[in-house]
Amino acid sequence: MKWIDWNTLDEMERTAALARPVQARADQLRHGVERIIDAVRAKGDAALRELSARYDRCALDAIEVGEDEFAAADARLAPELKIAIQEAAARIDAFHRVAAPQPAGVNTAVGVRVERVLRPINRVGLYVPAGSAPLPSTALMLGVPARIAGCREVVLCSPARADGNCDEAVLYAARAVGVHRVFKLGGAQAIAAMAYGTGSVPRCDKLFGPGNTWVTEAKLQVSSDPEGAAIDMPAGPSEVLVIADAQANPIFVAADLLSQAEHGPDSQVILVSPSGTLLDSVAAEVERQCAALPRGAIAEQALAQSRLIQVDSLAQAMAVSNRYAPEHLILQVAAARDLLADVESAGSVFVGAWTPESVGDYCSGSNHVLPTYGYARSYSGVSVASYQKQITVQELDPNGLRAIGPCAATLAAAEQLEAHRRAVTLRLAALGMNV
Amino acid sequence: MKWIDWNTLDEMERTAALARPVQARADQLRHGVERIIDAVRAKGDAALRELSARYDRCALDAIEVGEDEFAAADARLAPELKIAIQEAAARIDAFHRVAAPQPAGVNTAVGVRVERVLRPINRVGLYVPAGSAPLPSTALMLGVPARIAGCREVVLCSPARADGNCDEAVLYAARAVGVHRVFKLGGAQAIAAMAYGTGSVPRCDKLFGPGNTWVTEAKLQVSSDPEGAAIDMPAGPSEVLVIADAQANPIFVAADLLSQAEHGPDSQVILVSPSGTLLDSVAAEVERQCAALPRGAIAEQALAQSRLIQVDSLAQAMAVSNRYAPEHLILQVAAARDLLADVESAGSVFVGAWTPESVGDYCSGSNHVLPTYGYARSYSGVSVASYQKQITVQELDPNGLRAIGPCAATLAAAEQLEAHRRAVTLRLAALGMNV
Numbered sequence: 001m002k003w004i005d006w007n008t009l010d011e012m013e014r015t016a017a018l019a020r021p022v023q024a025r026a027d028q029l030r031h032g033v034e035r036i037i038d039a040v041r042a043k044g045d046a047a048l049r050e051l052s053a054r055y056d057r058c059a060l061d062a063i064e065v066g067e068d069e070f071a072a073a074d075a076r077l078a079p080e081l082k083i084a085i086q087e088a089a090a091r092i093d094a095f096h097r098v099a100a101p102q103p104a105g106v107n108t109a110v111g112v113r114v115e116r117v118l119r120p121i122n123r124v125g126l127y128v129p130a131g132s133a134p135l136p137s138t139a140l141m142l143g144v145p146a147r148i149a150g151c152r153e154v155v156l157c158s159p160a161r162a163d164g165n166c167d168e169a170v171l172y173a174a175r176a177v178g179v180h181r182v183f184k185l186g187g188a189q190a191i192a193a194m195a196y197g198t199g200s201v202p203r204c205d206k207l208f209g210p211g212n213t214w215v216t217e218a219k220l221q222v223s224s225d226p227e228g229a230a231i232d233m234p235a236g237p238s239e240v241l242v243i244a245d246a247q248a249n250p251i252f253v254a255a256d257l258l259s260q261a262e263h264g265p266d267s268q269v270i271l272v273s274p275s276g277t278l279l280d281s282v283a284a285e286v287e288r289q290c291a292a293l294p295r296g297a298i299a300e301q302a303l304a305q306s307r308l309i310q311v312d313s314l315a316q317a318m319a320v321s322n323r324y325a326p327e328h329l330i331l332q333v334a335a336a337r338d339l340l341a342d343v344e345s346a347g348s349v350f351v352g353a354w355t356p357e358s359v360g361d362y363c364s365g366s367n368h369v370l371p372t373y374g375y376a377r378s379y380s381g382v383s384v385a386s387y388q389k390q391i392t393v394q395e396l397d398p399n400g401l402r403a404i405g406p407c408a409a410t411l412a413a414a415e416q417l418e419a420h421r422r423a424v425t426l427r428l429a430a431l432g433m434n435v
Numbered sequence: 436m437k438w439i440d441w442n443t444l445d446e447m448e449r450t451a452a453l454a455r456p457v458q459a460r461a462d463q464l465r466h467g468v469e470r471i472i473d474a475v476r477a478k479g480d481a482a483l484r485e486l487s488a489r490y491d492r493c494a495l496d497a498i499e500v501g502e503d504e505f506a507a508a509d510a511r512l513a514p515e516l517k518i519a520i521q522e523a524a525a526r527i528d529a530f531h532r533v534a535a536p537q538p539a540g541v542n543t544a545v546g547v548r549v550e551r552v553l554r555p556i557n558r559v560g561l562y563v564p565a566g567s568a569p570l571p572s573t574a575l576m577l578g579v580p581a582r583i584a585g586c587r588e589v590v591l592c593s594p595a596r597a598d599g600n601c602d603e604a605v606l607y608a609a610r611a612v613g614v615h616r617v618f619k620l621g622g623a624q625a626i627a628a629m630a631y632g633t634g635s636v637p638r639c640d641k642l643f644g645p646g647n648t649w650v651t652e653a654k655l656q657v658s659s660d661p662e663g664a665a666i667d668m669p670a671g672p673s674e675v676l677v678i679a680d681a682q683a684n685p686i687f688v689a690a691d692l693l694s695q696a697e698h699g700p701d702s703q704v705i706l707v708s709p710s711g712t713l714l715d716s717v718a719a720e721v722e723r724q725c726a727a728l729p730r731g732a733i734a735e736q737a738l739a740q741s742r743l744i745q746v747d748s749l750a751q752a753m754a755v756s757n758r759y760a761p762e763h764l765i766l767q768v769a770a771a772r773d774l775l776a777d778v779e780s781a782g783s784v785f786v787g788a789w790t791p792e793s794v795g796d797y798c799s800g801s802n803h804v805l806p807t808y809g810y811a812r813s814y815s816g817v818s819v820a821s822y823q824k825q826i827t828v829q830e831l832d833p834n835g836l837r838a839i840g841p842c843a844a845t846l847a848a849a850e851q852l853e854a855h856r857r858a859v860t861l862r863l864a865a866l867g868m869n870v
Contacts (some may be wrong), residue, residue: 020661057444071727084845091543098541099551099825106533108800116534119779122815133851169849206813224655226455226671230813236661249865255858262854294853340828344554351830356858359831362843365543366827378556378641380666380825390534391813392801393775395786396794404526408797410519413606416568418729419697423690423791430684 001145001271001283001302006311006320018238020373021266021305031396034219036188037196044198049434051189054367058160061199065166065182070175072170085136086171088363092144095365100384111400115393119149120277124387125194125204125229126179128158129184129211136208137361141368141382142208143177149272149387155194155204159186164401188218195222195229208228210369232382236373237266240357241326243317244337246275248332248354253278254285256330256356257306258299267302272309272317279308318342325376345376399429409435436706436718436738441746441755449553455671456701456740468623468652475627480634486624493595498635500601500617504551505610508603512574516785520571520608521799527579535583535680535819546835550828555585559822560629560639560664561614563593564646565621569602573794576803576817577643578612584822588637589614590629594621623653630657630664641665643817645804657824667817668711671808672701675792676761679708679717683767687712691765691791693734700736705759707744707752749801751758754775760811763792780811834867844870
């Protein structure tokens, strides 16, 4: 990990110190994904079978997971894991329900009722990657809010293993949270299938979930096409920023940094502290713990790009964090709760020594699909609101139109939109009021 | 207007009947906008001056509106218009406050606190077009929710007139709702300036507002670039769908259709009714009213692409509307409120005979920046939430980690993420609990 003394840097060096690894949207990737999307649109299920054989090395019999496969997964899964999935789903459900948008309404004038009603997005498509390992937790994070929102049809795609079956835990989690249909598809072809529909896969209105660069590029492409589908948010590699003070436990801090670093070679981890001693002891502890990890080689590559940043105060540490806008922000300081008010941009915040990022990844109840790569400046994580439309409604009675019609007519005249004005004045005239 | 009998159509003909005018993202437009963005990024303010001279035909002295210009606008504006702007702003404020997201929190287990806090997006950029006429109402619709959200810096761009000044009503409206800085910029160059920053214009985190095809394309391009800015939503031409029954007043219905049609030749208006008589009389009335409109020629072009659709029931009318997903939905039927429950996809709904779309465009309190072009299937209109980030927070005490830590450890093991597991088990071990 690279050691940086923040106060010796000028403005450009500070920007460079917080730069993310470049995610070049290489032409090769872009065109490769275009070709896959075109193939799925042109040839539907036949293209899905071809692409699955080529990329996932599996010969798909049925594209959709059937009842037999769900039942077999249920029979094979360890009871302990089933319980953990159910427990996590229950807590995710509890928090997401509490944080869900509520209908609202107010009379903005006598006879003028204005409301905001909520409607589920009809058909949503969830993507659950299974690259280095299957991710049942992602099925929970995407499925629970869809169920709370009341989406009519919840579709999930996850790549099959070479044996042609989906991971049992993913299937169990999907069923546990009410996903309606699961398809054994991965990569850009899964995204294309859900965005445009095929014989087997229904066309979805909005797509959710993380993925590799092919999935991410495909989501970007279908979301730029009015015939395609909306997406949850743009994505980049996962990242964590930890703010720790001299009293933080270096063993815990190191473990949190490593839990991010093991995600992939392009993961980014940053530790910011006013204490040089803490930075030193965490660096040593990271090295010690990393050596004992099964994914230690991956973590080492990520750590090579990561930083230890020394600052002069916790206030400056928070300024660095807000500038970086981390996906995950861990506050390992004595008065962690007090720092919260100064958090401006972050995906999810972990407060205090007993809150490792892992609990948010799995089962505290918050969502783990979060804005990365600086998008936390302007995007939020997935929530029930992500699966809903907020529709405004207005209803005027004659008194309402008498009250606010003249204001509308004046503004319409100023904007030289005479038909807008007349839609009001014709009605006012019918009420015996001439404007 | 084209008359269509819905029940004589097959599935493909129905899709065609509800097709939007094609918005080809022509290569010429795409490359033209790329060149403008590149120029603004490379040459900053100098490029803005050159482009304003070329496209807005005005020689900009200062790019930013100064106090003198605000004062002059204030002095020149008609008192009646000032009052209308203040009145509209107050009602928009009242509704948007009531509909704003609220913080939320819950204990998902003993010792596990999970919250959702709200933070404003720091710097937002609003775009107010001034093509055929200036649009002070758009300054209100974009500025009021930014103020409620508490955005630190609210920047607004609107093209100058040939005399080098901005429209007085736009300036007055901007000041009325607390916009911090106004720049005399239009088109793709305004979007580029706000997305990347120049010497004069600060770099904004998210951009809002309608615009012509150049503005729309520029917003799409900057939102696909991680170095760029987020945007409110994709855009297309404005549109309305009216559901009317035999008792509807054809004069009112025609006036509503025309208020949409006058926006531009590519606006789309659709009337759906189970009553052939009503369709007939509205068609005649549209013709009559259109002839008397200053923008009648524009409205006529829009009407040429528009449709009268006969259905067999109000339930079928609503099914047609949900399939189209209109930006504006007007319900001119006897029991309009009862239909509301069946609305699945729409930007904003206008209930009953006394609620013309114009009141929502200006001053009922709802927002007029709404999803068009079918995006109402998955997007919502602008609201306070559009200017905020929703950040999740979790805080566990030792008992909390004892309660949910084992669940996290089990799931981490299933996902083969050992460092995730250890971040939990190391802490549990420190608490004397071995998992």
